[in-house]
Amino acid sequence: MSDIELVVSRSRRLEALLKSQFHAEGKGLHQLINSVEERLPHDIIKKLRYIATIRNKVVHEEHYTLDDPEAFKQAARECEKELTPNSGRIIWGVAIALVILLTGAALVFYYNNWHAIKLD
Known part of the structure; x- marks a missing residue:
């Protein structure tokens, strides 16, 4: 450049x-x-x-x-x-943290309950 x-x-x-x-x-x-x-x-x-x-x-x-x-x-x-503006950075930080948290919670849930899930 x-x-x-x-x-x-x-x-x-x-x-x-x-x-x-x-x-x-x-x-x-x-x-x-x-x-x-x-x-x-x-x-x-x-x-x-x-x-x-x-x-x-x-x-x-x-x-x-x-x-x-x-x-x-x-x-x-x-x-x-x-x-x-700081608000944009804060909102993106919260959004990314929320996605990571929900993904982690879903992984823990499926890891603990996979044996009980019936796929018919």
């Missing part, structure tokens, strides 16, 4: 999160951040600004190369995690 592809895809994902979860308005990532700045955690604002600056450099400066792609990916992951 090229620098441009990596940076633009991550930036677009963050833009979509800002628009859908925070109802941000604007054209670019900087404008979106400005429109909802008061509702965002301060440490995430710094990381979002870093990502927006890198995105602008990669897209607009002809010979710019991403110095540390891993640092960029880490910042993008942290921002995505922070901007993603």
